[in-house]
Amino acid sequence: MIPLFGDSEAGGKRDVLEGRLLWTALRAAERGLNVVVDFGLWRRDERSALRWLFAVGADCRTEYLTSDPETRLARVRRRFTHAPGQTFAISAEDLWQTIAILERPSYGRAVSEDEAHAPQDGAAAGSSSRAVPGVSRSPRSAQPVPGKPPTIHDVAAAAGVAASTVSRAFSRPGRVKSETADRIRAVAEQLGYRTNPIARALPTGRTGLLGLVVSDVSNPFFSRIVRGAQEIADREGYTLLLTDIHGSATAERTALERTLPLVEGVILGTSRMSDSTIRLMAKQRPTVVLNRILTGIPSVVPNSRIGVRQALEHLAELGHRSVTYAAGPVAAWVDGMRWRAFQESAEALGLHPNRTAPLEPTIEGGREAADDLLRRHATAVIAYNDLVALGIGHALRSRGVRVPQQVSVLGFDNSLAPYLPLLPLTTIDAPSWDMGRYGAEVLLRGIRSGTFPEARRPTWLPTRLIVRSSTGPAPRRR
Template identity: 50%
Template sequence: MPDHTRPPGKRVTIYDVALEADVSPSTVSRAFSRPSRVNSETAERIRRVAERLGYRTNPLARALTTSRTQMIALVIADITNPVYAEIVRGAQEVAADGEYTTVLIDAQESDRLERAAVERTMSTVDGIVLASSRMSDSAIRMVAKQRPVVVLNRALADVPCVVTDDPRGVRRAAEHLGELGHDHITYVAGPQASWPNGVRWRSLLEAGMELEIKVRQIGPFSPTLAGGERAAQELCTRPATAVLAFNDQMAIGIIRGLSRMGVNVPGDVSVVGFDNILAADIVTPGLTTVAAPLYAEGSAATRHLLTMIEGAPGHTGRPMVLPVRLVVRDSTAVRNPSPGRTRPAWVRQRPVPGPAAQLP
């Protein structure tokens, strides 16, 4: 009878199993990684011994020779931004189905941090999804040269991409505002490093031409609540009746900022956001916004990445385009006819107070 005791605290290896099962280590290895290559009875015996000993294959050691870690990285621009939650869910679901673990990396809206994190992680993962990357095109290509990469929310030649149909979303938003009588739309820009930011602005320009609506841009602002509030202040000096914000967080910030200054949304100004985050539905007034299929973005990108990892060529032709839809809530309304064309009444109202006072 073989010895069952073993030095405690030591990890069980294939060698231990091999000894106990009276086969060579290679057979143990094959019993797990290529069961067809070994006699089924032997395999069964090995599996039982392994079970008894509590053997678990060491993924690092395996990765060393196979150079497959069964991990993928998902890089997101800002974990604070709720849009990514659903994207992450979609990605993780698909990854888990394929037996992959997802390493989530938060770039904190920083080109530098993102590069550093990608650099650090690259060699430990089998592929990378870059969601709303803030890196330069060339940096992305560099990464793509070393590992399978799928880019989300950005189009880039030679790298597989998944994007949403923002032009159509913007177009729908512009139509909607046009129907409400607005003949002028102000785009409140987000980060310049954000690819969709440019797309949305250009799409608005184009839609404006076709629909005969004047457009202009202010910003850039940080794509956050605070950024939106700052934008609201600037909107004060350059009034508007219809605003399209880069994203929902900014839109909510704008609404907050405006109402703090006594401007009524949607009475005086209509505001449209982008993304349809959960909060869009719970703020007052409910935010009219262009809804992106977040979950689908994450899952589609990841699915594509996995096929690339499995050896597929990676479809670099046209980006994969996901549909969007306009969700109309209460932040948009028929244009208020009272304010003057260039200087709505509300511009002269009370100045900005500090943040909402808190009771003791």
């Protein structure tokens, strides 16, 4: 573990702002070292710093301990006692050389007292840099380590310039003499060095990446959202960064905390997070939510009322008088919306609505609901989604119950039509592909214009009933 310190409040702040501290932390992270960044009392620099560190996947955390460097070092060492040989407290000016030492194949060997106190290579007399206890220094090789990609330090050593000059040659070439820049680029080409495009884009915020978070990518409904969003991203020259949260609000928040520094905006497909958490995330990056309404944030939602009303009218025409709703997860906002639409339409049509306990939105969740439905003597069921409907249909048939002769089963989403030759499912079509496309279009318009007029009110997409052979006339009572 390497805690990274500045020498003083003013000096440390200057080091952070000038980027020396951050570049060193990046370098350590690239070499697989865990990074502990101690900003002391300088909290306003934290967001910028962590943005860079997360970009390279650094396992980093911040430490706000005390303004006394010795006390801070002692506490950090106690916290990371499992790696005592890699804990250093050094000045910001010394960080570059320390990382170079840590990368040396001979690092960790015993050194003589003369070596430990020998003058630093390349250091001017009277330099303020301090020697790292127990480690000697030697010039870096101009050749990269075999099996590892060449680094900015390898290019600097081969070109005979400082690493900061190499950085400027690629990021701000106008600040480097043309002959020096040409020499650096030639050396980089010879060594096979490539800059990190994400790290270079972070200062401007233009990374060319959009985040898309879905609850379960194996569910065809979400797969269609992904395809729709991908179509727009490809057309506009963006890359989609996809995250599957497996229905977990905790996993969703953790994933967003990691990816927000990398993307220009985020699409949340059926988010499981609370309203307050979503608003917090939306303050950091432009955000569009799908399958949910959130005041002040652009929302794209299927109008469930239309499809639910059509489905209940269809069942009423077939003679059904009591219809059961196979509910979805408690945390699913859209489940509550569908149940309200179900109740309103059932009351208007004179039908008796029932509801199961919350179910997992999977085939297994549907199977678990079968016994409950049989106890209710249900003749018609509308499921939270097609997967639940499929599970119900299979479970009923395995118990000798005929579908639709004894129980009619309807789904929601119209996501499984190509996969159900043995049980063509009557379902309410929710335009998931269009949700993905429109969500991406709204997000990109907002990113480019800086405004989101769609945040004033939700965008409703129509739903419709598609009748297949899983519904039929209500059975006659004996």
